[in-house]
Amino acid sequence: xxxxxxxxxxxxxxxxxxxxxxxxxxxxxxxxxxxxxxxxxxxxxxxxxxxxxxxxxxxxxxxxxxxxxxxxxxxxxxxxxxxxxxxxxxxxxxxxxxxxxxxxxxxxxxxxxxxxxxxxxxxxxxxxxxxxxxxxxxxx
Numbered sequence: 001x002x003x004x005x006x007x008x009x010x011x012x013x014x015x016x017x018x019x020x021x022x023x024x025x026x027x028x029x030x031x032x033x034x035x036x037x038x039x040x041x042x043x044x045x046x047x048x049x050x051x052x053x054x055x056x057x058x059x060x061x062x063x064x065x066x067x068x069x070x071x072x073x074x075x076x077x078x079x080x081x082x083x084x085x086x087x088x089x090x091x092x093x094x095x096x097x098x099x100x101x102x103x104x105x106x107x108x109x110x111x112x113x114x115x116x117x118x119x120x121x122x123x124x125x126x127x128x129x130x131x132x133x134x135x136x137x138x139x140x
């Protein structure tokens with residue numbers, strides 16, 4: 001981690017919602033999801049918020065050796081967004097506690113505030129992370 005990884009880092013990331021990021025596309029194996037309205041899925045919203053956080057801190061890490069993984073998410077999904085609208089995720093790093101990073105997050109679709117909350121990420125060493133994951137794959 002670089003010395004520049006400090007609270008106050010902000011980032012805005014904008015994404016136009018395609019049909020492939022709506023509820024029916026979230027788990028196409030699920031007839032319940034497929035039958036639901038074609039609006040931006042909460043699962044993909046969470047991914048967009050994570051993406052914005054990653055983009056915010058990557059310049060302050062020794063990328064790609066150091067990366068971040070999500071460890072906690074606590075967000076609302078307050079309004080439905082149809083495909084075609086642009087969603088902007090605004091994130092701010094509000095705390096650095098060792099390797100734990102805490103973000104304030106929100107998203108807006110140009111009409112409504114659609115999400116707000118908090119997200120935590122943890123800085124990992126990719127090589128060590130992969131080694132632990134490999135060991136887990138080989139456990140009975």
